[in-house]
Amino acid sequence: MIATSESVEILEQSEQLGQLVLQSEVYEQYLQAKKDLEQNKEAQRLIKAFQDSKDQYEDVQRFGRYHPDYNQIMKAVREKKRDMDMNDIVAAYKVAERELQKLLDEVSQIVAESVSPQIKVPKDGLVFKETSHGDGCGSGGGCGCS
Template sequence: MLATNETVEILDRAEKLGQMVLASETYLDYVQAKRQLEEDQEAQGLIQAFQDSKVDYEEVQRFGRYHPDYNSITKAVRLKKRDMDMNDSVANYKIAERNLQKLLDEISGLIANSVSPQIKAPKDGAVFQDTGSGCGCGSGGACGCAS
Protein backbone atom coordinates (compact mmCIF):
# COMPACT_ATOMS: atom_id res chain seq x y z
CA MET A 1 0.00 0.00 0.00
CA LEU A 2 1.34 3.36 -0.96
CA ALA A 3 1.38 6.05 1.66
CA THR A 4 -0.76 8.86 0.36
CA ASN A 5 -1.24 12.22 2.00
CA GLU A 6 -4.68 11.07 3.13
CA THR A 7 -3.25 7.92 4.73
CA VAL A 8 -0.55 9.89 6.52
CA GLU A 9 -3.14 12.36 7.79
CA ILE A 10 -5.35 9.55 9.08
CA LEU A 11 -2.39 7.98 10.88
CA ASP A 12 -1.45 11.34 12.41
CA ARG A 13 -5.00 11.86 13.66
CA ALA A 14 -5.12 8.32 15.05
CA GLU A 15 -1.85 8.99 16.91
CA LYS A 16 -3.27 12.23 18.34
CA LEU A 17 -6.43 10.41 19.41
CA GLY A 18 -4.33 7.76 21.13
CA GLN A 19 -2.37 10.45 22.96
CA MET A 20 -5.63 12.10 24.04
CA VAL A 21 -6.84 8.79 25.49
CA LEU A 22 -3.53 8.32 27.34
CA ALA A 23 -3.88 11.84 28.80
CA SER A 24 -7.54 11.41 29.76
CA GLU A 25 -8.72 11.34 33.35
CA THR A 26 -10.37 7.97 32.69
CA TYR A 27 -7.07 6.38 31.65
CA LEU A 28 -5.15 7.99 34.50
CA ASP A 29 -7.75 6.68 36.97
CA TYR A 30 -7.31 3.21 35.45
CA VAL A 31 -3.52 3.35 35.80
CA GLN A 32 -3.80 4.49 39.41
CA ALA A 33 -6.33 1.76 40.26
CA LYS A 34 -4.14 -0.87 38.60
CA ARG A 35 -1.07 0.29 40.53
CA GLN A 36 -3.05 0.29 43.78
CA LEU A 37 -4.28 -3.25 43.08
CA GLU A 38 -0.77 -4.49 42.29
CA GLU A 39 0.58 -2.99 45.53
CA ASP A 40 -2.25 -4.26 47.76
CA GLN A 41 -0.91 -7.48 49.28
CA GLU A 42 -4.29 -8.47 50.72
CA ALA A 43 -5.92 -8.13 47.30
CA GLN A 44 -3.13 -10.11 45.66
CA GLY A 45 -3.60 -12.88 48.22
CA LEU A 46 -7.35 -12.97 47.54
CA ILE A 47 -6.76 -13.07 43.79
CA GLN A 48 -4.25 -15.91 44.16
CA ALA A 49 -6.60 -17.87 46.44
CA PHE A 50 -9.40 -17.48 43.88
CA GLN A 51 -7.15 -18.58 41.01
CA ASP A 52 -5.99 -21.61 43.01
CA SER A 53 -9.58 -22.60 43.75
CA LYS A 54 -10.44 -22.33 40.05
CA VAL A 55 -8.08 -25.23 39.33
CA ASP A 56 -10.17 -27.49 41.56
CA TYR A 57 -13.35 -26.06 40.08
CA GLU A 58 -12.26 -26.83 36.51
CA GLU A 59 -11.49 -30.41 37.53
CA VAL A 60 -14.94 -30.77 39.08
CA GLN A 61 -16.60 -29.28 35.99
CA ARG A 62 -15.32 -32.16 33.89
CA PHE A 63 -17.71 -34.46 35.77
CA GLY A 64 -20.37 -31.93 36.71
CA ARG A 65 -22.79 -32.78 39.49
CA TYR A 66 -21.57 -36.36 39.50
CA HIS A 67 -18.27 -35.38 41.10
CA PRO A 68 -18.38 -36.17 44.86
CA ASP A 69 -17.00 -32.73 45.81
CA TYR A 70 -19.08 -30.73 43.32
CA ASN A 71 -21.16 -28.80 45.86
CA SER A 72 -18.37 -28.01 48.28
CA ILE A 73 -15.91 -26.89 45.61
CA THR A 74 -18.39 -24.74 43.69
CA LYS A 75 -19.46 -23.09 46.94
CA ALA A 76 -15.83 -22.47 47.91
CA VAL A 77 -15.10 -20.87 44.53
CA ARG A 78 -18.12 -18.58 44.82
CA LEU A 79 -17.10 -17.52 48.33
CA LYS A 80 -13.52 -16.79 47.27
CA LYS A 81 -14.75 -14.80 44.28
CA ARG A 82 -17.07 -12.79 46.51
CA ASP A 83 -14.23 -12.13 48.97
CA MET A 84 -12.01 -11.00 46.11
CA ASP A 85 -14.71 -8.78 44.57
CA MET A 86 -15.49 -7.15 47.92
CA ASN A 87 -11.91 -5.95 48.34
CA ASP A 88 -11.73 -2.18 47.78
CA SER A 89 -8.70 -2.34 45.48
CA VAL A 90 -10.28 -5.01 43.29
CA ALA A 91 -13.61 -3.16 43.16
CA ASN A 92 -11.93 0.16 42.29
CA TYR A 93 -9.88 -1.53 39.57
CA LYS A 94 -12.94 -3.16 38.02
CA ILE A 95 -14.80 0.17 37.99
CA ALA A 96 -11.83 1.95 36.39
CA GLU A 97 -11.44 -0.84 33.85
CA ARG A 98 -15.13 -0.69 32.95
CA ASN A 99 -14.96 3.10 32.55
CA LEU A 100 -11.93 2.84 30.26
CA GLN A 101 -13.64 0.15 28.19
CA LYS A 102 -16.71 2.38 27.87
CA LEU A 103 -14.55 5.29 26.66
CA LEU A 104 -12.82 3.09 24.08
CA ASP A 105 -16.16 1.68 22.91
CA GLU A 106 -17.56 5.20 22.50
CA ILE A 107 -14.54 6.27 20.45
CA SER A 108 -14.79 3.15 18.28
CA GLY A 109 -18.48 3.81 17.71
CA LEU A 110 -17.87 7.41 16.69
CA ILE A 111 -15.15 6.39 14.25
CA ALA A 112 -17.23 3.55 12.78
CA ASN A 113 -20.32 5.73 12.37
CA SER A 114 -18.30 8.49 10.72
CA VAL A 115 -17.40 6.00 8.00
CA SER A 116 -20.79 4.30 7.66
CA PRO A 117 -23.74 3.48 9.94
CA GLN A 118 -23.49 -0.12 8.66
CA ILE A 119 -20.12 -0.71 10.36
CA LYS A 120 -20.38 -2.58 13.64
CA ALA A 121 -18.33 -1.30 16.55
CA PRO A 122 -17.73 -2.63 20.07
CA LYS A 123 -20.44 -1.90 22.60
CA ASP A 124 -20.29 -2.76 26.30
CA GLY A 125 -16.98 -4.56 25.81
CA ALA A 126 -18.28 -6.93 23.12
CA VAL A 127 -17.56 -6.60 19.44
CA PHE A 128 -20.88 -7.78 18.00
CA GLN A 129 -23.78 -7.46 20.38
CA ASP A 130 -26.95 -9.29 19.41
CA THR A 131 -29.88 -6.99 18.81
CA GLY A 132 -32.59 -9.55 19.47
CA SER A 133 -32.18 -12.10 16.67
CA GLY A 134 -30.69 -14.81 18.88
CA CYS A 135 -27.31 -14.70 17.15
CA GLY A 136 -24.49 -12.21 17.18
CA CYS A 137 -22.38 -13.71 14.42
CA GLY A 138 -22.77 -10.77 12.05
CA SER A 139 -22.91 -13.00 8.99
CA GLY A 140 -26.35 -11.80 7.94
CA GLY A 141 -27.91 -15.19 8.31
CA ALA A 142 -25.29 -17.15 6.34
CA CYS A 143 -24.71 -19.44 9.30
CA GLY A 144 -28.36 -20.41 9.37
CA CYS A 145 -29.35 -18.12 12.22
CA ALA A 146 -32.16 -15.59 12.11
CA SER A 147 -29.74 -12.65 11.92
Protein backbone atom coordinates in the same frame (compact mmCIF):
# COMPACT_ATOMS: atom_id res chain seq x y z
CA MET B 1 -0.63 -2.00 1.04
CA ILE B 2 1.08 0.92 -0.61
CA ALA B 3 1.51 3.86 1.74
CA THR B 4 -0.27 6.86 0.33
CA SER B 5 -0.27 10.32 1.82
CA GLU B 6 -3.89 9.71 2.84
CA SER B 7 -3.09 6.48 4.71
CA VAL B 8 -0.10 8.12 6.41
CA GLU B 9 -2.35 11.00 7.52
CA ILE B 10 -4.94 8.55 8.90
CA LEU B 11 -2.24 6.70 10.84
CA GLU B 12 -0.92 9.97 12.28
CA GLN B 13 -4.40 11.03 13.36
CA SER B 14 -4.98 7.60 14.91
CA GLU B 15 -1.76 7.99 16.89
CA GLN B 16 -2.90 11.43 18.09
CA LEU B 17 -6.24 9.98 19.15
CA GLY B 18 -4.45 7.24 21.08
CA GLN B 19 -2.29 9.83 22.82
CA LEU B 20 -5.40 11.79 23.84
CA VAL B 21 -6.83 8.66 25.44
CA LEU B 22 -3.53 8.05 27.26
CA GLN B 23 -3.61 11.62 28.57
CA SER B 24 -7.23 11.42 29.73
CA GLU B 25 -8.35 11.57 33.34
CA VAL B 26 -10.15 8.24 32.89
CA TYR B 27 -6.89 6.55 31.89
CA GLU B 28 -5.01 8.17 34.78
CA GLN B 29 -7.65 6.90 37.22
CA TYR B 30 -7.34 3.43 35.70
CA LEU B 31 -3.56 3.46 36.09
CA GLN B 32 -3.85 4.55 39.73
CA ALA B 33 -6.44 1.87 40.49
CA LYS B 34 -4.25 -0.75 38.82
CA LYS B 35 -1.22 0.38 40.82
CA ASP B 36 -3.25 0.30 44.06
CA LEU B 37 -4.46 -3.20 43.22
CA GLU B 38 -0.97 -4.48 42.43
CA GLN B 39 0.45 -3.04 45.67
CA ASN B 40 -2.33 -4.15 48.02
CA LYS B 41 -1.34 -7.43 49.67
CA GLU B 42 -4.87 -8.31 50.80
CA ALA B 43 -6.28 -7.78 47.31
CA GLN B 44 -3.49 -9.88 45.82
CA ARG B 45 -4.14 -12.64 48.37
CA LEU B 46 -7.85 -12.66 47.48
CA ILE B 47 -7.10 -12.73 43.75
CA LYS B 48 -4.67 -15.63 44.22
CA ALA B 49 -7.19 -17.55 46.34
CA PHE B 50 -9.82 -17.06 43.65
CA GLN B 51 -7.45 -18.15 40.88
CA ASP B 52 -6.53 -21.28 42.84
CA SER B 53 -10.22 -22.10 43.28
CA LYS B 54 -10.77 -21.48 39.59
CA ASP B 55 -8.05 -24.01 38.74
CA GLN B 56 -9.85 -26.61 40.85
CA TYR B 57 -13.11 -25.62 39.18
CA GLU B 58 -11.63 -26.28 35.74
CA ASP B 59 -10.54 -29.75 36.86
CA VAL B 60 -14.05 -30.46 38.17
CA GLN B 61 -15.64 -29.24 34.92
CA ARG B 62 -14.12 -32.16 33.04
CA PHE B 63 -16.34 -34.53 35.03
CA GLY B 64 -19.19 -32.20 35.91
CA ARG B 65 -21.58 -33.28 38.64
CA TYR B 66 -19.98 -36.72 38.69
CA HIS B 67 -16.82 -35.37 40.31
CA PRO B 68 -16.83 -36.30 44.02
CA ASP B 69 -15.96 -32.73 45.14
CA TYR B 70 -18.25 -30.94 42.67
CA ASN B 71 -20.55 -29.20 45.16
CA GLN B 72 -17.74 -28.26 47.55
CA ILE B 73 -15.56 -26.76 44.83
CA MET B 74 -18.45 -24.91 43.17
CA LYS B 75 -19.35 -23.34 46.51
CA ALA B 76 -15.70 -22.45 47.23
CA VAL B 77 -15.32 -20.72 43.85
CA ARG B 78 -18.42 -18.60 44.44
CA GLU B 79 -17.25 -17.67 47.95
CA LYS B 80 -13.74 -16.72 46.76
CA LYS B 81 -15.19 -14.66 43.91
CA ARG B 82 -17.53 -12.84 46.30
CA ASP B 83 -14.70 -12.20 48.76
CA MET B 84 -12.52 -10.83 45.98
CA ASP B 85 -15.28 -8.66 44.50
CA MET B 86 -16.19 -7.22 47.91
CA ASN B 87 -12.66 -5.91 48.49
CA ASP B 88 -12.67 -2.10 48.10
CA ILE B 89 -9.42 -2.04 46.09
CA VAL B 90 -10.63 -4.72 43.68
CA ALA B 91 -13.99 -2.99 43.32
CA ALA B 92 -12.31 0.37 42.60
CA TYR B 93 -10.13 -1.27 39.97
CA LYS B 94 -13.15 -2.86 38.28
CA VAL B 95 -14.97 0.49 38.22
CA ALA B 96 -11.94 2.21 36.68
CA GLU B 97 -11.60 -0.60 34.16
CA ARG B 98 -15.26 -0.27 33.13
CA GLU B 99 -14.91 3.51 32.78
CA LEU B 100 -11.88 3.10 30.51
CA GLN B 101 -13.75 0.48 28.47
CA LYS B 102 -16.68 2.90 28.18
CA LEU B 103 -14.36 5.65 26.89
CA LEU B 104 -12.79 3.32 24.34
CA ASP B 105 -16.25 2.16 23.23
CA GLU B 106 -17.38 5.77 22.76
CA VAL B 107 -14.27 6.63 20.73
CA SER B 108 -14.78 3.53 18.58
CA GLN B 109 -18.42 4.46 18.01
CA ILE B 110 -17.53 8.00 16.93
CA VAL B 111 -14.83 6.78 14.54
CA ALA B 112 -17.10 4.12 13.05
CA GLU B 113 -20.05 6.49 12.59
CA SER B 114 -17.79 9.00 10.87
CA VAL B 115 -17.14 6.33 8.24
CA SER B 116 -20.58 4.74 7.94
CA PRO B 117 -23.63 4.23 10.17
CA GLN B 118 -23.72 0.54 9.11
CA ILE B 119 -20.39 -0.32 10.78
CA LYS B 120 -20.83 -2.54 13.83
CA VAL B 121 -18.82 -1.48 16.88
CA PRO B 122 -18.06 -3.50 20.02
CA LYS B 123 -19.92 -2.27 23.10
CA ASP B 124 -18.95 -3.25 26.65
CA GLY B 125 -16.24 -5.38 25.09
CA LEU B 126 -18.80 -7.42 23.11
CA VAL B 127 -19.41 -7.37 19.38
CA PHE B 128 -23.04 -7.16 18.23
CA LYS B 129 -24.47 -7.00 21.74
CA GLU B 130 -27.60 -5.15 20.67
CA THR B 131 -30.07 -6.72 18.29
CA SER B 132 -33.70 -6.17 17.51
CA HIS B 133 -34.63 -8.96 19.95
CA GLY B 134 -32.39 -7.73 22.75
CA ASP B 135 -30.42 -10.97 22.72
CA GLY B 136 -26.78 -11.12 21.71
CA CYS B 137 -25.28 -13.54 19.23
CA GLY B 138 -24.19 -15.64 22.20
CA SER B 139 -27.79 -16.37 23.10
CA GLY B 140 -27.90 -19.71 21.33
CA GLY B 141 -29.46 -18.42 18.13
CA GLY B 142 -31.98 -16.21 19.92
CA CYS B 143 -30.81 -13.21 17.96
CA GLY B 144 -31.88 -14.79 14.70
CA CYS B 145 -28.42 -14.71 13.12
CA SER B 146 -28.05 -18.47 12.91
